[in-house]
Amino acid sequence: MTTAAEHPWGRVDDEGNVHLRTADGERFIGQWATGSEPAEAIAFYERRFAALETEVELLEKRLASGALSPSDAVKALDKARENVTGAAALGDLASLEARLTALAPQIEKAREERKAAREAEVAAAGERKTAIVGEAEAIAAGHDYRKGGERLSALLDEWKALPRLSKSADDALWHRFSAARTAFMRQRKTFFAEQDSKRAEAKKAKEKLIAEAEALSTSTDWGATAGAYRDLMARWKAAGAAPRHVEDKLWKRFRAAQDVFFAARDEANQALDAEFEANAVVKEQILVEAEALLPITDLEAARKSWHDIADRWEAAGKVPRARIQELEGRLRKVEQAIRSAGDREWKRTDPEKSARADDMIGKLERAITETEEALTKAEAAGDAKKVKDLTAKLASNRSFLEMAQKAQADFS
Structure with a gap:
C-alpha cells in the first residue's frame, strides 16, 4: 500500500482533496479530513478499487461458467459499468471498463448459443411429445387397463418435464394426448365397473357352491359324493374370480368342506x-x-x-x-x-381251413397230371418252346402242391 500523498493513480493535496489521474487528466473523487494522514485516504480509495475489481472478476467467472443467463448477464454488466464509471476509487478504472466492454461480445455469443440450444431442445421435445402422443393413442386403442393406466401416468409426468413448444404446436399435441388419456380412462372405468359386477356375481355363485359343498361334507356315499365334488370344482372354476378381499376366504371355506368329506372317506377306506x-x-x-x-x-x-x-x-x-x-x-x-x-x-x-387245403391239393394234383400228359405230347411232337413252358408250369404246380400238403399236415 502506498503511504505517501502521491499514488500511481492519483494524489492527496494539502487540503485533503483526493484526485484520480485519468487519460483526460485529474478528476476529484473525494476529500479527506484535514490533519489526518494522507496514506489513510489513499488506502481507503484503494480498497474501493479492489472491491470494483473483485466485482468485475466475479462477473467474468460467472459468465465463463455459464452460471448466468444472457439476460441476467446483461443486467449484471450494466450494473458493473454503472459502478465503475465515475467511481471514487484509486486504480486503473479504464482497464476495468475495458474488461467490461470485452464481456459484451461474450454475452452475445452465449445468447446465440443458448438460443440454438433452446431451439434444439424444443425440437427434441417436439419429437418426444409427438412420440408420447402416439404411444398414448396406441394405449387408448388397446385393452391393457392395468399397465396402460400406469404407463399413461408416467407419460404425463414425462410430458410435464419437457420444455414447451410454440403455443399452437404444444396445444395441438396436448389436445391429442389429453383426448387419448380421457378415452382410455373412460374405457378403463367401464371395464373395471364390469369386472366389479362380474366379481360380485362370482361371489354369490361361490357362496352357493360353498353351501352345497358343506351340505355334502357328511355324506358317506363315497363314490357319488366324490363325483359331486368334482362337478362342484368345475362349477367353481367356471364361476370366475370373486373380489380380491374375499376370494381367499371363499376358497378356504369351499376347500374345508371337501377336506372334511375326503378325510372321512380316507378313514373309511383305510378300515376297509x-x-x-x-x-x-x-x-x-x-x-x-x-x-x-x-x-x-x-x-x-x-x-x-x-x-x-x-x-x-x-x-x-x-x-x-x-x-x-x-x-x-x-x-x-x-x-x-x-x-x-x-x-x-x-x-x-379249423375244419374250414382243412377242407380248403384238401380241395387245393386235389386241384393241384389234377393240374399236375394234365400238365404231365401235355408235356409228353409236346416232347413227342418236338415242340421245344411248348416243352419249356410246360416244364416250368409243372415245376410251379409241384411247388404249390408241396406247400398245400404241408398246410394240410398242420390240421391233422
Whole structure:
C-alpha cells in the first residue's frame, strides 16, 4: 500500500482533496479530513478499487461458467459499468471498463448459443411429445387397463418435464394426448365397473357352491359324493374370480368342506383296506396255483383248472386298493396265456381251413397230371418252346402242391 500523498493513480493535496489521474487528466473523487494522514485516504480509495475489481472478476467467472443467463448477464454488466464509471476509487478504472466492454461480445455469443440450444431442445421435445402422443393413442386403442393406466401416468409426468413448444404446436399435441388419456380412462372405468359386477356375481355363485359343498361334507356315499365334488370344482372354476378381499376366504371355506368329506372317506377306506388284507393273502395263494399252469402244455387240463381258480378268486372278495392292479395283472396274465393257447389250437384244427387245403391239393394234383400228359405230347411232337413252358408250369404246380400238403399236415 502506498503511504505517501502521491499514488500511481492519483494524489492527496494539502487540503485533503483526493484526485484520480485519468487519460483526460485529474478528476476529484473525494476529500479527506484535514490533519489526518494522507496514506489513510489513499488506502481507503484503494480498497474501493479492489472491491470494483473483485466485482468485475466475479462477473467474468460467472459468465465463463455459464452460471448466468444472457439476460441476467446483461443486467449484471450494466450494473458493473454503472459502478465503475465515475467511481471514487484509486486504480486503473479504464482497464476495468475495458474488461467490461470485452464481456459484451461474450454475452452475445452465449445468447446465440443458448438460443440454438433452446431451439434444439424444443425440437427434441417436439419429437418426444409427438412420440408420447402416439404411444398414448396406441394405449387408448388397446385393452391393457392395468399397465396402460400406469404407463399413461408416467407419460404425463414425462410430458410435464419437457420444455414447451410454440403455443399452437404444444396445444395441438396436448389436445391429442389429453383426448387419448380421457378415452382410455373412460374405457378403463367401464371395464373395471364390469369386472366389479362380474366379481360380485362370482361371489354369490361361490357362496352357493360353498353351501352345497358343506351340505355334502357328511355324506358317506363315497363314490357319488366324490363325483359331486368334482362337478362342484368345475362349477367353481367356471364361476370366475370373486373380489380380491374375499376370494381367499371363499376358497378356504369351499376347500374345508371337501377336506372334511375326503378325510372321512380316507378313514373309511383305510378300515376297509385292513379288512381286505386277509382277502389279498387268499388271492396270493390262488395266484401261486394259477401261475403254476404256465407255460400251457395241456390246454384242456389248464381250462378245467382255470374255471375252478376263477370261481375261488371271485369268492375271495375285494383286496386293498393299492394291491388291485398288481394282483389282477398277475391273474390276467394267466388268463391271457390260456386264451392264446386256445386260439392257436382252434387255428390248427379249423375244419374250414382243412377242407380248403384238401380241395387245393386235389386241384393241384389234377393240374399236375394234365400238365404231365401235355408235356409228353409236346416232347413227342418236338415242340421245344411248348416243352419249356410246360416244364416250368409243372415245376410251379409241384411247388404249390408241396406247400398245400404241408398246410394240410398242420390240421391233422
